[in-house]
Amino acid sequence: MTGLQLFWFIIVGVLFSGFFFLEGFDYGVGMSAITIAKDKREIEQTIGSIGPVWDLNEVWLLTAGGAMFASFPYWYASLFSGFYLILFLILVGLILRGVTFEFRHHSHSEKGKMLWTRILGISSFAIPFLFGLMFTSMIQGVPMDARGNVSATFTSYVNLLSVVGGVAVLLLAWLHGLNYLALKTEGELRERAARTANKLYFVLYAGEVVFAVLLAIFTDFLEKHFWGTLILLAAIVILTVFAHLSVRAKKEMSAFLASGLTFVALVALIFQGIFPRVMIATNPAHSILIKNASSTGYTLTTMTWITLIILPFVLIYMGWTYFIFRKRIKK
Amino acid sequence: MPSIEFLARFQFAMTTIFHFFFVPLSVGMVFMTALMETVYVVTGDEKWKKRTKFFGSIMLLSFAVGVVTGIIQEFQFGMNWSEYSRYVGDIFGAPLAVEALLAFFLESTFLGIWMFGWDKLGKKLHNATLWITFVGTFLSSLWILAANSWMQNPVGYEVKGGRATLTSFSALITNPQTILEFSHVTTGFLLTGGFITAGIAAYQLLKNREVDMFKPVLRLGLLVALIGSLGNFVAGDQQMLEVQRTQPMKFAATEGVYETTPSPAAWDMVAFFNESEHTEVFGIRIPYMLSILTYHRPSGSVEGMNEINAKLQKQFPEAAKEVNGNFFPPVTVLFWTFRIMAGLSMLMILLSALGLFWTRKKRPILYENRFGLQVYRWFLFSPFLAITSGWLVTELGRYPWTVYGLFTIRDSVSPNVSAGSLLFSNAVYFLLFCFLGGVMIYFTIQRMKQGVEGAETAYVSLDPFNQEVLDTKQEETEKSVDDVKKGAEE
Numbered sequence: 001m002t003g004l005q006l007f008w009f010i011i012v013g014v015l016f017s018g019f020f021f022l023e024g025f026d027y028g029v030g031m032s033a034i035t036i037a038k039d040k041r042e043i044e045q046t047i048g049s050i051g052p053v054w055d056l057n058e059v060w061l062l063t064a065g066g067a068m069f070a071s072f073p074y075w076y077a078s079l080f081s082g083f084y085l086i087l088f089l090i091l092v093g094l095i096l097r098g099v100t101f102e103f104r105h106h107s108h109s110e111k112g113k114m115l116w117t118r119i120l121g122i123s124s125f126a127i128p129f130l131f132g133l134m135f136t137s138m139i140q141g142v143p144m145d146a147r148g149n150v151s152a153t154f155t156s157y158v159n160l161l162s163v164v165g166g167v168a169v170l171l172l173a174w175l176h177g178l179n180y181l182a183l184k185t186e187g188e189l190r191e192r193a194a195r196t197a198n199k200l201y202f203v204l205y206a207g208e209v210v211f212a213v214l215l216a217i218f219t220d221f222l223e224k225h226f227w228g229t230l231i232l233l234a235a236i237v238i239l240t241v242f243a244h245l246s247v248r249a250k251k252e253m254s255a256f257l258a259s260g261l262t263f264v265a266l267v268a269l270i271f272q273g274i275f276p277r278v279m280i281a282t283n284p285a286h287s288i289l290i291k292n293a294s295s296t297g298y299t300l301t302t303m304t305w306i307t308l309i310i311l312p313f314v315l316i317y318m319g320w321t322y323f324i325f326r327k328r329i330k331k
Numbered sequence: 332m333p334s335i336e337f338l339a340r341f342q343f344a345m346t347t348i349f350h351f352f353f354v355p356l357s358v359g360m361v362f363m364t365a366l367m368e369t370v371y372v373v374t375g376d377e378k379w380k381k382r383t384k385f386f387g388s389i390m391l392l393s394f395a396v397g398v399v400t401g402i403i404q405e406f407q408f409g410m411n412w413s414e415y416s417r418y419v420g421d422i423f424g425a426p427l428a429v430e431a432l433l434a435f436f437l438e439s440t441f442l443g444i445w446m447f448g449w450d451k452l453g454k455k456l457h458n459a460t461l462w463i464t465f466v467g468t469f470l471s472s473l474w475i476l477a478a479n480s481w482m483q484n485p486v487g488y489e490v491k492g493g494r495a496t497l498t499s500f501s502a503l504i505t506n507p508q509t510i511l512e513f514s515h516v517t518t519g520f521l522l523t524g525g526f527i528t529a530g531i532a533a534y535q536l537l538k539n540r541e542v543d544m545f546k547p548v549l550r551l552g553l554l555v556a557l558i559g560s561l562g563n564f565v566a567g568d569q570q571m572l573e574v575q576r577t578q579p580m581k582f583a584a585t586e587g588v589y590e591t592t593p594s595p596a597a598w599d600m601v602a603f604f605n606e607s608e609h610t611e612v613f614g615i616r617i618p619y620m621l622s623i624l625t626y627h628r629p630s631g632s633v634e635g636m637n638e639i640n641a642k643l644q645k646q647f648p649e650a651a652k653e654v655n656g657n658f659f660p661p662v663t664v665l666f667w668t669f670r671i672m673a674g675l676s677m678l679m680i681l682l683s684a685l686g687l688f689w690t691r692k693k694r695p696i697l698y699e700n701r702f703g704l705q706v707y708r709w710f711l712f713s714p715f716l717a718i719t720s721g722w723l724v725t726e727l728g729r730y731p732w733t734v735y736g737l738f739t740i741r742d743s744v745s746p747n748v749s750a751g752s753l754l755f756s757n758a759v760y761f762l763l764f765c766f767l768g769g770v771m772i773y774f775t776i777q778r779m780k781q782g783v784e785g786a787e788t789a790y791v792s793l794d795p796f797n798q799e800v801l802d803t804k805q806e807e808t809e810k811s812v813d814d815v816k817k818g819a820e821e
Contacts, residue, residue, distance in 0.1 A: 052447040055398070055439040062435055065405050066428035073420020080409025080416075081745040087410060088756050091403055092763065098399035099767060102391055106774040149413070149747040295421040295497075302500045306429055314436045321440055324451050 001276060001291040004300040008071035009278070009290050011307070013271040015064035020173075020263035022057035025256075026050050028177015030097065030124025033117055036178075036196050040110070042189050043117055045331050049184040051101065052325045056318060058098070070303055074148055074293035075278040082142060082150025082279075083134050086157055090130045097123035128173040129166040133157065135270055136165025140218050144281035148288050161214040168207045172266070175200055176259040179243065183252040187331045194247055197255070201244040208237060220280075221273035232269040236262055338753035339411040339744045342760065344726075346403050349764045351722060352715055353397030358468040358517075359524025359714075360390035363555065365461040367548075372458050382548060385783040386528065389775055391446065396771050398439070403760070405431075411753070415733055415743035422488055422497045423478055430474035437467035472520075473513055480508035482734050483725070484577050495737065508577070511570040518562035519721070522679060523714035525556025529686065530711025533704040535779065544783045546698055549707070550690045557683035564676055567721075574728075575625060575633075578735060580643065581728030583636045584662045585669035586621060587611060594632040596621035604662050609637060636662070650731065650739050660730040668720035668727075675717040682710060 029050045037043045050057075069076045080087055100120040107113045137157050144150045178200070181193035212233050216222050221229040243258035274280060279288040294300065333341075364387045371379035405427060408416050416423075444452070445460040452460070487502025488495045497503065529552030532545040575582040583589075587602045589609055598620030603612045622631045636659060643658040644651045651658070686707060689697035697703045729735055733743045778785075 052443040055443055056436060059431060059435045059439050062402065062405055063428070063431035065409075066424065066431040068424075069405075069409065069416065069420055070424030070428040073416050073424055076409045076420065076424070077413035077416040077745075080406060081411070081413035081748055084410055084745075084748050084752050084756075087406060088752075088759075091406060092759060094402055095399040095763060095767075098402075099395050099770075102395035103770060103774065106388075106392065106777065108777070148417075149745075151747055295424065296491075298500075299421050299425055299497045302497070303425055303428065307432065310429075310432050314432065317440055318436070321444055324444060324448060 001289075002297065004297060004304065005290050005294045007304065008067070008294065008300055009271070009275070012064060012068050012071065013267055015060060015067055017264040017267040019057075019060035019064055020169075020267060021260040022060055023054070024128065024173045024260070024263050025176040025180040026054040026057055027124040027128045027173040028175065028179075029181060030120050030177070031174050032177055032181055032193065032196075033124075034121030036192050037189065038192075040113075041331050045185055045187075045189055045329050046181065047101070047104070047117070047120070049181060049329050053321060054101065055098075056321065058094070061094075067303075071295055071300060072278055072290075072293045073295060074288055078144065078148040078150055078279050078288060079138065082144070082152055083138070083157065086130055086134045086137075090127055090134070093123040093127045093130065097127065124173075125170060129170040132166035132169030133162045135169075137162040139221070139270055139273055139280065141220075141280040141282045141287075144279065144283070144286050144288075146286050148279065148286075150279075159218075161211075161218040164207065164211050164214055168204070168211050169266075171200065171204045171207055172259065172262055175204060175243070176256070176263065179247065179252065179256040179259045182247070183256045184328055185330075186328045189331065190328075194250065194252075197247045198244070201240065201247070204240060205237075208240060219273065221269075225272055225275070228272045229269065232265055232272065235265045236269065239265060332750045332754065335746075335748060335750050335753055336741055336744050338750055338757060339748075340740065342411060342753065342757050343407065345757070345764070346400065346407065346760060347726075348719055348722065349768070350397065350400040350404060351718065352768075353393050353400060354472075355520045355523040355714060355718055356527060357390060357394040357397045358465070358472070358520040359522075359527060360386060360393060361461065361465045361468060361524075362521060363524045363528045363552070364390050365458065365465050366551070366555070368458045368461060372454050378544065381783045382544065385778070386531075386548075388778055389531070391442075392771055392774055392778075394442065396767050400764075400767075411745055411748060412733075412743050413745040413747070415738065418494045418738055418743070419734060420494075422481060422495055422503065425497070425500070426474040426478040426481075426503070430471055434467050434471035434474060438464050438471065441467065468520075469517060472516055473509075476512045476516060477504055477506065477509045479725075480506050480512050482732075483512075483729060484508040485734050485737050490737075495734070507573060511566065511573055514566040515563065515570050515721075518559050518566050519714070519718055520559070522556050522559030522563055522683075523718070525552045525554070525559050525683065526679065526707075526714050527711055528552030529556055529683075530708050531779065533707035534711075535782070536698060537701065537704045537708060540779075541782045541784070542698075546690075546695075549697075550687070553683050553686040553690065553707075556679065557687060560676065560679040560683055564680060567673070567676060571625075578728065579634055580636060580639045580658060580660065581665070581724070583634060583639060584660050584665040584728060585724055586633065587614070587662060587666040588621075588633050588635045589637050591635040591638050592621065592632045594622065595619045595630045596625070596633050598624060599666075602666060604666070606659070606662055609659065647736065653739055653741055654731045658731065660728050665724055665728055668723045672717045672720040672724065675713050675720075679710070679713060679717070682706070 029046055033043050033046045037046045065076075068079075096119050100116040100123075104113055104116040104120070107116060134157075137152075137159065140156075140159070140161060142150050142152050142156050175197055178193045178197040182190050182197065185193070215229075215233075239258050239262040243255050243262065246252075246255035246258060276290050277287045278290055278293050281287045295303075364383055367379055367386060368383040370376070371383055408423075441460045441463040445457065445464060448457055448460060481503060484506060485495070486506050487497060487499035489498050490496070529549050532549035532552055535545045536542060536549065571582065571585075587599050587604060588596075589604075589611060595618070597616040597618045599611070599614040599616055602614035604610070605612050619629045621633055622629055625631060625633055640656075640658045644656050686697060686703075689695065689700075689703065697707075731739050731741070733740050
């Protein structure tokens, strides 16, 4: 494995972390729109809190996908064709969710608005769940031939660990969204978001414990990377506790950052666990490794230069956006 | 059950065509909206601000549908075309990644700022955010077309270890095909923006809605349409010269030439073919014309498909086995779609020029002429038809290759995705697209019924940060509650 290959493995991880950190709270806000928002105005307030930013947050996913294609085409091909139906459902969810923001505004009847709000909420629940399902079934190892073609059956996707993983990601996203709402809104909604988060964190604790136990049983993470896995699992729990305490202490910014970082730790856990592989096969001889899944050194070098030049600008204007829309949203 | 190759191709065609209804529409409308806002910023005329918001709301609708259907495109390569992704990922993935990094972030960020930033930014800065979005859309097209152009005319690569690897990034971005496709497609965006705007204005004039508001818009739309369609014509002509050089089979098929023609060559205006016998059944010919169209002079012969097929068989013996020695693309479809595209292109130049003439200050007869307005109203759809035809020519004409001369369609599909999964995803996408297209059309018509003044109020309320609007809403809600109470009391 070359340094460049390792660098791009990390970049793909960073892009997925960025996606979950940013788009994660958008999903949580979407879930909150159909659960904790009490009336029409609160729904507007909830969805308004992510109005200007959800789209640029979602681009992180497209960039992660594109970067994966460019740097590890074998990984991209095996993962995306192997998890066809899950990914397809995610895409349908993303499409429906993506149009709701615009379509809501164009609906003049309350009925129409409510319909799109519901679609937003339901897809916001479904997408993180399906992502969790996909990533946690990926790390268990899937039946794969020497060429990297996955021949998975229903139970390779849907099993105890993957369902728990899906629920855990869903809960994390929801909490992250609640923390964001507490940070970005005013009035009753802000209070209610914090109260709901406070309760929901107890559910997440349970989920995390179950997840850790199942991870030890169903994956080779502890066997291959004992300390790394342990440290990252601990980091996830500590960040969760810290976020919870921050919610209780009404430190909204630190709660929000902590729930975002929990996502980063989760992605890190997955990436360090599969290392030095990118796809784990049930027959270890067929696993795809970083060193043989990547593009050539020339392509990776070119991509590195382009990324190093463009990324700072991207981060600057994204930061500017968050700065322009920094005000809390009133009811 | 149909083969996975057929289903994967069908899905690619369907998703791309649908996506590409909204790409030219949204890019064209971004341009028109930005232009209108600039007129507002420069002249300070509030009417142009209202027009900006009206057309801006239609633009945002199409952008929303365009963006979400674009997501499918990126993931589809991995999902349905995994062998293709493995073979060309080293080259093909890079432009897609750069597109996301350089263009998608730019578009989505600055469009978000524009949508919600009316009260947050100064006039000029606000207008600038939309122009930046526009630049983003062009950059996005550039990278996507660089990827597509590489499939048409592979450059800067070598085949190593059973896959194509990149040897020169600069060759990839300076591919002559990219420059031609880029100018052809982007001028197509402008003409789409122009004709849509003009068409909407014509429709509103026909319905007698806010006549003074839409007259200048009709003229502005026609002006952009004329510039766009003229540029598009030149770019298209140049591209066909290149196609004749790099993909002679595609060129011969668009002209329906089976046997190599004598010089000068006659041009088939209309023709019907027997594709299994590789013969032309019937044709109406114009002497000299094909030479003139091809070489811009009244002499020169055009190589026929039969001869090209024999050459390709020798050149690519392995691919020949796969396709049973048959390199013929779907000739009838190519012949007719090419004529639809080129015919509409010329008609659009004519119509935009005439329209400008008829709306001149001295004698603006078009505004009162119902038949004329009807024509422009219905021509709103012609860019879509022309562009779709153009893509069918480009993509079907590449048969049997995904990467011309290098990698075939049959070798590209995911071997592990079942026909059942593909059938299911095809069916769902189809229903989803019908639904999205229907909703989009419904909302656009609603918006047109509200007109510019209606859009103004409806649009501002989109901004959650606009306290004034929220306050009025509050009052309205309270008022309506009061009304209900009153009603109950009475």
